[in-house]
Amino acid sequence: MSQVRIHNFSISLDGFATGEGQAADAPFGHAGERLHEWMFATRFWHEMVGGPGGSAGADNAFAERYGPGIGAEIMGAGKFGPPGWQDDPGYQGAWGPNPPFHTPVFVLTHRPRPSMRMEGGTTFHFLDATPGEALEQARKAADGQDVRIGGGPTVVRDFVTAGLVDCMHVVQVPIVLGRGVRLWDGLESLEESYDIEAVSTPSGVTHLTFTAKNR
C-alpha cells in the first residue's frame, strides 16, 4: 500500500506552524520566513529554485526526502492561498505558473472550483471531502506512489487524527512565535500511535520523525 507522508513541516518551539496575520505578501504571517530558513540553506532548496550551492549535510538529508516516491499532494485552503482567495475566480495559488509540486495536488476547500492544469506537471483539484475521501482520490491519482500531506497545520492535524498518516517529519525551529496556528492541538497521546525520534543538527533545528506503529 502506498504511504501517506509529511515532510519538512516546520514549527516553532511553541508548536506554531504559521504565524498570525496570513496575507498574500506574508504567507506565514508574522513568522515571516523564519520557520523555513533551515530549509532555504539546503542543497535541496537551491536545486528546487534552480540555483547551485546549498548545504549537503543532515538538514539536507531530511529535506530531500520531500519529493521521491510522491505521486500526489493534499493541502488545505489555507496553504493554497491567503484568506479570501476563494473570492478571486482567477487565483492560481501562491506559487505562480509553475508550482513546485509536479504532481496532482488536491486542495481541500469548502468552496471548490474547476481543476487547474499548471506548468511542470502540477494540476490543482479542489475538493470538499473528508480526509478519507480526499486520500482515496489522491491515491488513485498517485497511481501506486505515496501521497504527501502538504499542510497547513489544520489539515495535518485532521489527517493525523483520522489515523491516515504513516510518517511525519517535523522540524522544530528555535524561535517562540507566540501566536498563529498550532500543530499539536488535539493530538494528545500521539506517542501511543507513533515511534518518535529526535535529531538536532548544527543549524540549531531539531528534526522529529514520527513513524506509525504496527504498519
Next chain:
Amino acid sequence: MSQVRIHNFSISLDGFATGEGQAADAPFGHAGERLHEWMFATRFWHEMVGGPGGSAGADNAFAERYGPGIGAEIMGAGKFGPPGWQDDPGYQGAWGPNPPFHTPVFVLTHRPRPSMRMEGGTTFHFLDATPGEALEQARKAADGQDVRIGGGPTVVRDFVTAGLVDCMHVVQVPIVLGRGVRLWDGLESLEESYDIEAVSTPSGVTHLTFTAKNR
C-alpha cells in the same frame, strides 16, 4: 554577580510542564512520571535518592548541573504542594522531612506562613512578593552563590518575562500531553534575548539551553 539558573525543566512536545489534575498523589497530574523518566534513569538521580547505578552519558551531564553553585531556590506554590495545601497549617511540602534542596527555598504564595526548617539544610520561606523582590531575598540567602528557579511553569514564565533568568535548561520529552500548564505562553520572541542550542540524546529527549545575550 550570581546567576539565576533553571535546570532539568521538562516539557512535552506541545510545551506542557505539568499535566491536568494535579493532586497529592499525582504532582504532575495526568502526565504522571513521564516528563522525568529521562532524569530518573541518570546517575544524578540515583545518587540523589541514595542508590547506586544510573546512566552517566549526555542526559546525566545535563542533569547533574542542577546542584553545584546553587545557594537558594525559588519555587511556586504549585510546586510546593497540591491545590489546597495552604489550608493545612501542618503541611510540609511534597518531599517529606528531608527535601532534596539542601539550601534556603523561597516559596511564592499569596498566603505566606512562618518559615520551616527541615532536615538536610533545607529551610522553606514563604513570600508574597514580586519576582524581583523574591530574587533579592534569595540572593542574600544564597550568599554569593547562584539562585535556581525551581518551577513550576507559571513561576518560570514570570521570572523569564521579568528578564531575571541568565540560563535555562529545558528538556523536551517526546510525548504530547494535550493539557496542563504550558511553559511557552507569553514568551514570544524569546530568541531575541537568549542564545538557544538544541541537543537530542539517545534516550529520545532534546535538551534545549537558553543563555541570556549580553550578560
